[in-house]
Amino acid sequence: MPMSNQLAPATAATFPVVHDAIAPRSWEPNEAASLAIDDVGLASTGSVLHFTQDQQVFGEGDQAEFLFKVASGVIRTCRFHGDGRRQIDDFHIAGDIFGLETSQHYQVSAEAVCDCMVIAYRRRGVEKRAPGNETLSQQLFLVALQSMNRAREHALLLGRRSAVEKVASFLIEWGQRAPASTTVTLAMTRQDIADYLGLTIETVSRTLSQLERDGLITLVTARRIEIKDVQALRALHG
Amino acid sequence: MPMSNQLAPATAATFPVVHDAIAPRSWEPNEAASLAIDDVGLASTGSVLHFTQDQQVFGEGDQAEFLFKVASGVIRTCRFHGDGRRQIDDFHIAGDIFGLETSQHYQVSAEAVCDCMVIAYRRRGVEKRAPGNETLSQQLFLVALQSMNRAREHALLLGRRSAVEKVASFLIEWGQRAPASTTVTLAMTRQDIADYLGLTIETVSRTLSQLERDGLITLVTARRIEIKDVQALRALHG
DNA sequence: CGATTGCTTGATACCTCTCAACCCAGGTGG
DNA sequence: CCACCTGGGTTGAGAGGTATCAAGCAATCG
CATH class of the missing domain: 1.10.10.10 (Winged helix-like DNA-binding domain superfamily/Winged helix DNA-binding domain)
Known part of the structure; x- marks a missing residue:
């Protein structure tokens, strides 16, 4: 897991904060910003990570310890079948959250399509702060709903x-x-x-x-x- | 919209409550109950509706005023394309929630696969009670995540x-x-x-x-x- | 009963997959 | 500087799987 390599030296909450300044909502470095979901609830605790092309952020089945937000670049989430075929679930661009799971384990893998900056949030920390933090809860709820929408649209597309x-x-x-x-x-x-x-x-x-x-x-x-x-x-x- | 016909005489909160007694988690009437999500937060305000086979619960584009839970039977959510083709998004059985949307309008239609009992919850009411009601919020969050999972699995299946x-x-x-x-x-x-x-x-x-x-x-x-x-x-x- | 609806089966056409060759741009090294 | 290599992309020919069109079957219902 390449991620642990990077997180070990850089524990949560040590990195500079990333508020709305983080990135334009585009994978291209020169686009105008328009974040769909603001950062109030999350951004104060994330650590910034860098991934090079095709590097894995997490693998299917790994402990789902973190929640990620794309700062720049494009991340793909996907699954591999026995015969080597790969199925891509979604592409995530700046501002998108990925790695949100019901289960304790990731259900898909995540990899960098190109060079990426992502912000990692400790899931436990987020879950601890969510109750009582209306902004954060609503934000997570919205993210879940949007993920649902995207997955649905993808399914309808594949149909x-x-x-x-x-x-x-x-x-x-x-x-x-x-x-x-x-x-x-x-x-x-x-x-x-x-x-x-x-x-x-x-x-x-x-x-x-x-x-x-x-x-x-x-x-x-x-x-x-x-x-x-x-x-x-x-x-x-x- | 057949739904309004049925809701008009039976406004919210007038129907008997439906707690865990509602239905087995199966579309067959004789299965054992095992609700994935308990009812504490929602059930106290729903109205029970009945739909006959192929009857529409709501249509794509309708105002998303309600949130539904299947009490018995099977509901399909789907979308229609210009050329008449239909794409089914999901099948919902007893205990499942459907009609949860980010937008003000339903993105898919919902129809009864067979004779169904569903419980309708006013969205506004739910949204009003969610902040401050930890149980309800968490429940909705879980529902959103599960819907996301199901949609994702469906997409991977179609791939x-x-x-x-x-x-x-x-x-x-x-x-x-x-x-x-x-x-x-x-x-x-x-x-x-x-x-x-x-x-x-x-x-x-x-x-x-x-x-x-x-x-x-x-x-x-x-x-x-x-x-x-x-x-x-x-x-x-x- | 005849009509309807849902399901199965058959023959053929069409589209996508498979296998293969080729092209092109970028990078490396002699 | 050029030959070479590599990875990504395009294009071609043929095979195979699914859609389409059509017919037939079984159960249900007026």
Whole structure:
């Protein structure tokens, strides 16, 4: 567990506080801030950690000692199947909380999609302070509800039949998260996208090419996609 | 909205209270009770409603005025797409809470899979009483987390590639919910199952037949399935 | 009984997976 | 500077699985 390496020298509450200054709600370092959930309840006790690309934050089955918030970068939560296949549960960007669990153990693994800063909060500490702290309780409740919503939307997305619908939905969704212009910049590889959508890497690639041929998007580079026809894309998503 | 019809004459807090006596945690009327979440915080203010098969409890987009708990029967939450396709988000059995939302509007519709009794709680009332009521707050928090878990598991299930895996997973999961013997009794139609798994009705039927030919299950009737080889089924479930 | 509804089964088309080759950009080292 | 290597991405051909269309069966109900 790479995490313990980093937490050992840096115990909770020793790191500088991270209030709203922490990060823009985007994985790109230069976006404007708009935190969905403010930091009043949590931020005063977190320790800041750094993870490099593909480094694991925690593994499925580990003791769920911490709660995390993304400060910058993108974290993916996922699960691995016996045959080596991977299923990505969600992508988390700055401001998102992950690692919230009912059980004592994490039900998914968490890994850095790119270089990341995350803030770790001791779960015990949070749980101890939650009763009586209305702000914190409400905040956690909201986080849980939002996680529920996201998981639900993901399930409904995966239920869609065709690859085009899935890929279009993904572009729309990811485009909304980083509220840039019409140009979407992907933080993740095709493999990540495929594992998120329940497709293969080749199908994702082919579908993107197809969307480009149809004039809905332009593949500026592999990771930069310009959306030419939002309407049509939304129609597919619809 | 059929609900308002029923709530109009029966305003909140007029109905008899429903404590733990309400229902066994199973959609079958004769199962043993084992509520995952106790009722202390909620039950004192709910009104009991009845819904017949396929009747709508609420629709996507409706004002989310109420919070519901299943007393008996099975409720499905789902969403409809433009082309008429339906995607089922979840099945809710006795003891389950549904209709919890971040937004002011329901994000999915809710319908009765079979004849159902549900308890409706005014959302405003709950929200008013939650601060300061530790039991109720924690309860709601737990419900949100459990909903998140279920949605996540559903997403991971839908990410699985093959129809066999999906159907096997569904059988295992549903079998666990009604903790009967090795015989699983389905409350829902093949269409419901198909819309939950992102498959067609024919594929579900064929897959079940295949599982029977392979000796993993026996189709006693269309709705009663005996599990002959749990191990093998779990292996498919992955 | 005929009609309806839910379910099963069959034949075929289509879409996605699989396997494979190839391309391209970036990094390394001679 | 260029050859080489590597990892990520694209593209092609064929196989396989699921959707689609269609027919038939069983149970239920007026």
